[in-house]
Amino acid sequence: MVEVTHLKREEQGTRDLRRAGLKVTLPRLRILEILEESDPHHLSAEDIYKDLLANDHDVGLATVYRVLTQFEGAGIVTRHHFAGGQAVFELDNGDNHDHIVCMKSGKVSEFKDPQIEERLIEIAEELGYSLTDHRIVLYGVYRDESDS
Numbered sequence: 001m002v003e004v005t006h007l008k009r010e011e012q013g014t015r016d017l018r019r020a021g022l023k024v025t026l027p028r029l030r031i032l033e034i035l036e037e038s039d040p041h042h043l044s045a046e047d048i049y050k051d052l053l054a055n056d057h058d059v060g061l062a063t064v065y066r067v068l069t070q071f072e073g074a075g076i077v078t079r080h081h082f083a084g085g086q087a088v089f090e091l092d093n094g095d096n097h098d099h100i101v102c103m104k105s106g107k108v109s110e111f112k113d114p115q116i117e118e119r120l121i122e123i124a125e126e127l128g129y130s131l132t133d134h135r136i137v138l139y140g141v142y143r144d145e146s147d148s
């Protein structure tokens with residue numbers, strides 16, 4: 001049963017890579033799987049590298065960076081540079097959510113607010129633009145860490 005779901009996932013990954021115009025290679029498949037299964041799903045290249053090592057996949061850190069850059073170019077992943085941390089990557093599923101980052105732990109949470117988005121469209125229009133994309137990052141301290 002486990003084997004069956006694993007095969008399905010691999011087929012899915014193969015399809016995703018082909019659709020993005022990338023050749024299917026083992027490192028690409030493995031890294032795609034890690035990004036798909038991670039929870040929370042904002043991972044640094046080193047997080048992915050450690051996950052590969054822990055599962056006996058012999059992929060170097062330089063390869064992880066290269067694959068992530070290829071994924072970014074192909075529109076499969078989004079790269080974020082949150083203040084005070086290293087770049088993190090997440091699968092781009094097109095839902096265009098925003099982020100809040102804890103300044104103590106680096107914890108990242110996601111949110112989506114239709115009212116804010118409506119307002120952003122209005123602001124852009126007032127300035128003579130039609131909005132095509134936006135990124136909002138809030139910084140704060142996660143409540144469980146605020147008193148420690």
Ligand SMILES: [Zn+2]
Nearest residue numbers: 090097099110
């Ligand atoms: Zn996110």
